[in-house]
Amino acid sequence: MRHGIATLTCLSLLLAACGRTPPAAPASGDAAPTAGAPAPAAAPAAEGLTAGSIEFPVIPPIMVPSIIGSGPAQKQLEASMQALINPIDGITVRPANCATDGGLVNESGFTNVDAQGNLQRVSGQGVFEIGADGSGHAVTGDDVVEVAPDGSGSIINSAGTFEVQADGSGTYVGAYGNIELDGKGGGNWVGEFGNIENHGDGSGRWVGAEGSIEINADGSGKWIGGPEGIVENRGDGTGTVGAVAREVRMAPLPPLPPAGRFPLLDKFKPSGAPCGFVITLNDQVLFDFDKADIRPDAGKVLDTLATALGTVQASSLEVRGHTDAKGSDDYNQDLSERRARSVVAALQQRGAAAGASAHGYGETQPVAPNEINGKDNPGGRQLNRRVDIFVRT
CATH class of the missing domain: 3.30.1330.60 (OmpA-like domain)
Structure with missing residues (x-):
């Protein structure tokens, strides 16, 4: 946030492949029947299109914006310790910080600690209250960070608001819309690309620039709003195309990959x-x-x-x-x-x-x-x- 959120431009690449127009059906016959010959039996409508000629748009994956955890607050904490104490030309003085074995740590760190190992620092850089287990609370000029011992917590800054649970579920609200993840492969994303739903079982739904696309876990699905108007896939190798439905061959739809999870927040890392x-x-x-x-x-x-x-x-x-x-x-x-x-x-x-x-x-x-x-x-x-x-x- 290590500052910023990963861009989602890769979705435009996915969407660029989504607007393909299904090829037109070949003519029902190439030549008139020979005079006197019996008329051939009508071919089933499903033979009018070859398998795979109706290709559903790809439902974009739910992109999780990158989060940095306590990184910015940690940097602010360390920076707050860099102020010189009574500097003399050529001489600087800084607080010393020791590891658990008593050895000097070559980093600046906290200035107050209680008998339980809880640390507190208040300075122009912010307010930091950190537990011995790395959990804690920090308020700086850019961030408000809460980190629990299990890595869950929240971050509020100019990039947005993150709420993360220990199982990878959570929410994001910010410049890239609203994202909800259940930590089990399911989630929702409402943003500039529309509304994306991933049910975590191979099924999902996308309402956006390509229309409305539904994919079911059994390979069936429905697309409303494409060049053909309405396309239905039964998941058994057949389907229908057009407002006035005509039968076609149609390969089952591939399952929707599960959505990701939010990463746990970085804990604060006091030097000693x-x-x-x-x-x-x-x-x-x-x-x-x-x-x-x-x-x-x-x-x-x-x-x-x-x-x-x-x-x-x-x-x-x-x-x-x-x-x-x-x-x-x-x-x-x-x-x-x-x-x-x-x-x-x-x-x-x-x-x-x-x-x-x-x-x-x-x-x-x-x-x-x-x-x-x-x-x-x-x-x-x-x-x-x-x-x-x-x-x-």
């Missing part, structure tokens, strides 16, 4: 629980290119950072070094470790970060692509050259 914050330092703030020694002019930044850390009650502090993808894996791993150790040492010299650990992650945790379409991405590589300070609170 809030566990502190992450301070990110651009490598140019601290280091010269390809070096692990802190630059002399970085002292003021480190003084400010050490003072700020001294006011935080932290259970642990980890300095994490990262590089871009230039160079070998081993070299980048070593460089990231040396840079992390340099930052720990500099902070401890200023009376902060006692007991802090230093870890290098090389190029394994990029926050931006190092290449785009096979070409170097200098801006992305610069974002990846960084030092993160994970403060666990």
Whole structure:
């Protein structure tokens, strides 16, 4: 809605094949009978047309518009966590989020969680109330989303209104009309193509541009409004054509395929629980290119950072070094470790970060692509050259 609804133009292709005019019946005789010869017996009317010469229009399938579930609301939720906290030039701070094993998750997430794992976020991006099982409620600028634990729920946005049940049944009301599905192969669609009914047992009805077409589960059916006016198919190889019915051969009608089902809604996917914050330092703030020694002019930044850390009650502090993808894996791993150790040492010299650990992650945790379409991405590589300070609170 991943935004928008799948177009239904494929129906026009189906309909283009629907307006075929049955060929005219051949003349009842090609030559006058020979003089004196007895008149031949009249041929049955059913021999006037060959099998399959009356072809019913195809009843269009009921097209289910695509729905994205909680996707847009989920994106809004994550975007609401991206705001920087007290930014300093070259330094950003964001809330930290931890997985169930306590490890840092490299995504922004929720800021409030209760003892049962229920999460709440209220910001300019919207209001989010999410259960530990992924169900919940979200109101953003574009969507109102309700998701139940079984994947049922509702979405209201500019594309329309969806109501989805766990068995695949549901309704849609929007730009493409009204759709109802029973989850068992049956459904109705009222829209610009007319009224389509699918009974789920091979039978159905379409009232639209081609007239009125009915197909029964036994292969019989009726078409009113075509070139012949009225066509009836008995389902036994015979039928009648015209307002004044004449008998013809007619193949049984194929059954109508069952209608689809609505997909279940995506559940909200919280990354974990809030566990502190992450301070990110651009490598140019601290280091010269390809070096692990802190630059002399970085002292003021480190003084400010050490003072700020001294006011935080932290259970642990980890300095994490990262590089871009230039160079070998081993070299980048070593460089990231040396840079992390340099930052720990500099902070401890200023009376902060006692007991802090230093870890290098090389190029394994990029926050931006190092290449785009096979070409170097200098801006992305610069974002990846960084030092993160994970403060666990």
